[in-house]
Amino acid sequence: MAIKPQAKKSPNTKTNNNKRREPDQRVSEEKTAINGPKSKAMPAKKFASKISISTDKKKSSTELKPKKSHSTMKTAYESDTYEEKNKDKEKEKKKKEKWSGEEAAGKFVKSIESVNLKEEYDEIQKMSVQAERCKIWQAHSSRNRNPDYKCYDDNRVIVQMCKSDYINGTKINVPNFAPLVYLLQLPKMETADAVEEFWRVIFHEQCQSLHIIARPDEMQSPEKLFAQEPGGYLYANGFFINTRKVEKKDTAKADLYVVELLPEGCSNSVMCSVYVHTHWRQFAGPDRFSPPLKAAQQIAKNENPNSPTIIASTNGAGRNAALLSLAVIIDQLAKGKEPKIQEIVRTIREQRPQSVDSFPQYLNLYLTTNHLIKSKVPGNDDIQKKLKNFNEKAAHFVPSSTMKQPTEGFYNFSLIELHPLCRLSYHTTL
Numbered sequence: 001m002a003i004k005p006q007a008k009k010s011p012n013t014k015t016n017n018n019k020r021r022e023p024d025q026r027v028s029e030e031k032t033a034i035n036g037p038k039s040k041a042m043p044a045k046k047f048a049s050k051i052s053i054s055t056d057k058k059k060s061s062t063e064l065k066p067k068k069s070h071s072t073m074k075t076a077y078e079s080d081t082y083e084e085k086n087k088d089k090e091k092e093k094k095k096k097e098k099w100s101g102e103e104a105a106g107k108f109v110k111s112i113e114s115v116n117l118k119e120e121y122d123e124i125q126k127m128s129v130q131a132e133r134c135k136i137w138q139a140h141s142s143r144n145r146n147p148d149y150k151c152y153d154d155n156r157v158i159v160q161m162c163k164s165d166y167i168n169g170t171k172i173n174v175p176n177f178a179p180l181v182y183l184l185q186l187p188k189m190e191t192a193d194a195v196e197e198f199w200r201v202i203f204h205e206q207c208q209s210l211h212i213i214a215r216p217d218e219m220q221s222p223e224k225l226f227a228q229e230p231g232g233y234l235y236a237n238g239f240f241i242n243t244r245k246v247e248k249k250d251t252a253k254a255d256l257y258v259v260e261l262l263p264e265g266c267s268n269s270v271m272c273s274v275y276v277h278t279h280w281r282q283f284a285g286p287d288r289f290s291p292p293l294k295a296a297q298q299i300a301k302n303e304n305p306n307s308p309t310i311i312a313s314t315n316g317a318g319r320n321a322a323l324l325s326l327a328v329i330i331d332q333l334a335k336g337k338e339p340k341i342q343e344i345v346r347t348i349r350e351q352r353p354q355s356v357d358s359f360p361q362y363l364n365l366y367l368t369t370n371h372l373i374k375s376k377v378p379g380n381d382d383i384q385k386k387l388k389n390f391n392e393k394a395a396h397f398v399p400s401s402t403m404k405q406p407t408e409g410f411y412n413f414s415l416i417e418l419h420p421l422c423r424l425s426y427h428t429t430l
Contacts, residue, residue, distance in 0.1 A: 099376045099377060100334055100335070100336055101333035101334055101335075101336060101373075101376065102376065102377055102380075103336060104332070104333055104336050104337055104338045104339070105333060105373040105376065105377060105383065106380075106382075106383060107338040108333075108338050108339060108369070108373070109370070109373060109383050109386045109387060109390075110386065111338070112366065112370075112386075112390050113386060113389070113390070117359075117362065117363055117366065117394070118359070120341075120342045120362075121359050121362045121363075123342070124342065124345055124346055124349060124356070124362070127346070127349055127350070129150055129353040129354075130152070131150075133152040133153055133154060134150045134151070134152060134153065135153055136153045136156065136166060137150050137151050137152075137153070137156075137168070139166075140164070140166045140168075143164075143166060143167075143168070143188070143191075143194060144168050144185065145168070145185055145186065145188060145314065145315065145316075146185075146314075146315050148315075148354065149168070149185060149315045149316055149317050149353070149354050150353045150354075151168050151169065151170050151185075151316070151352065151353070152170065152351070152352075152353070155170055155171050155172075155173075155351055156169065156170060156171075157169035157170065157171060157182050157184065157201055159197045159200050159201055159204075160200060160201075160204040161200065161204070161263070162193070162196060162197050162200055163193060164193070164197065166197075167184065167185075167187075167194075167197050167198065167201060168184065168185035168316055169182050169183065169184035169185065169201065169310075169316070170182065170183050170184075170316075170351060170352040171308075171351075172324060172348060172351050172352060173351065174324075174328050174344070174347055174348065175347070176332075176335075177300075177327075177328050177331055178302050178305065179299055179300065179302040179305075179308075179309060179327070180308040180309070181299065181308060181309050181310075181311060181324050181327075182201070182205075182207075182308050182309070182310045182311070183311055183312075183316060183317060183320050183321055183324065183348075183352050183355070184198070184201070184310055184311070184312040184316055184320075185312065185313070185314070185315060185316025185317075186198075186212070186214060186219070186225075186312050186313065186314055186316070187225070189219070189220060189221045189222070189224040189225055190221070190224065192236050192237050193236075193237065195224065195225060195236040196236040196237045196239045198225070198312075199236065199239055199241055199261055200239065200263070201310070202261060202270070202272055202310060203239075203261045203263060203270050205307070205308055205310075206270060206306070206307050207270075207272055207307055207308055207309065207310050208270075208271070208272055208273060208304050208307045209272070209273050209275070209298070209299075209304075209307075209309045209310070210272055210273070210274045210275070210309075210310045210311075210312065211254070211275045211277065211295055211299075211309070211310070211311045211312070211320070211323065212274060212275070212276045212277065212312050212313070213277045213280050213311070213312070213313040213314075213319040213320055213323065214276070214277075214278070214312075214313060214314050215278050215279075215280070215281060215282075216278060218282070218314045219314075222276075226241050226243055226257065226259050226274070227241070227242075227243040228243070228246070228257075229243065229246060230243055230244065230245055230246045231243070231244075238263070238264035239261070239262075239263050239264065240260075240261070240262040240263070240264070240269075241259060241260075241261060242259065242260040242261075242262070243257055243258070243259055243260075244258045244259065244260050244271070245257065245258035246258075251288075252279040252286070252287045252288040252290075252291055253290070253291050253294075254275040254276055254277045254278075254291055254295065255275070255276045255278065256273060256274070256275055256276075257273075257274040257276065258271060258272070258273055258274070259271070259272050259274050260272075275295060277291060277292070277295070277319075279291065280292070280319055282314065282315075282318065282319070283318065283357065283358035283360065283361065284358070284360050284361065284364075285322075285360055285361055285363070285364030285367070285368075286364070286368075289367075289368050289371045289372075292323055292326055292368060293326070293330075293368060293371070293372060295323060295327075296323060296326040296327040296329075296330050297327075297330055299311075299323070299324070299327040300327045300328070300330045300331040300334070311323055311324060315354070315357065316352075317352050317353065317354040317355045317357060318354070318355075318356065318357035318358065318361060319361065321345075321348050321349070321352060321355030321356050321357075322356050322361045322362075322364070322365060324348060325341070325344050325345055325348060325355075325356060325365055326365060326368060326369075328344050329341065329344065329365065329369050330372070333369075333372070333373075339369065341362075341365050341366060341369070345362065345365070363394065366390075366394070367391075367394065370387050370390065370391070373387065374387055
């Protein structure tokens, strides 16, 4: 039987060609995926997308864990913050309780148990005025408001760039009291030269704070000194006085005026805050304790060491000297020093005759100091008791005093002017 030879498969047939080249094609495609440009149909991209998915899964699982731990950490943080806030509040309370002047205040309150205020003030009144030191004041007698209120030549305030260098004002130097303070008499409003001299002092000394203690009826024509409404202005011999801001208070607080000063020919003006204390009568104490205390604290704080503070009053040596005395008292208490009110007033009067010009003003220095101490150490029963005893005793120092309900805090003296004895209306609660 004859065997038939097998037919040779053609290498050009599609089937055989595909089967034979399939492994080569895979190798070629893999090489292309590694070395050649990426193709959308490449398996390598599918492989990459799997890595991407697994990475996203890991990220999502990782993100879930911090959320859970973050919630726990936040709660712990809030708890710590709450505890820190409580600690801060306790520290603040301790700071308030530990007033730097508490020990000095205790000594002061103890000393006033045996003090005789009338005798103290009588000794101050015995201080004589040295007439030989008042020659310049005498030469300008027509420029003074009151012939009884002199100023010494050697420490007088000198006016710059005016017809006259005179003004009824004194530079006061209190030992261990840093702020520089000038005590001035208000000028005669009807005289343009006097008004110019007053503002020239403030301009050349670069004063940023001026306290005026005078009731409206005393000033008579305050609009001649400076405009009483914002935007108003006036000229005094070419000196420009422009009222930029006005804040009037309905209570016994001081009215605030911001005044711009600019002499003729100058390009740089000076801004001065003018505090007008209208609730303080002559030969008397203020109607309330808070306004003078606030003003005295501002003066003692001395925010502008290169700028003197000016305190002006009608006579120039009564209420303004009392406000300065109060500022020195506050400063000494803050430094832990027991204030000696008689010594403070004597020091000022040695430089400015007639300073603190009435017994009610002198008595009010003690009462205002006591009011401050009471507010600073409310939990000290011993001090409170001694303040109460002094309060009762003080009513006998002034004849014809009457007991009434208070208008502020522990007690309040409303000192009514009955020149020259200055009758005292006494308000108290005990």
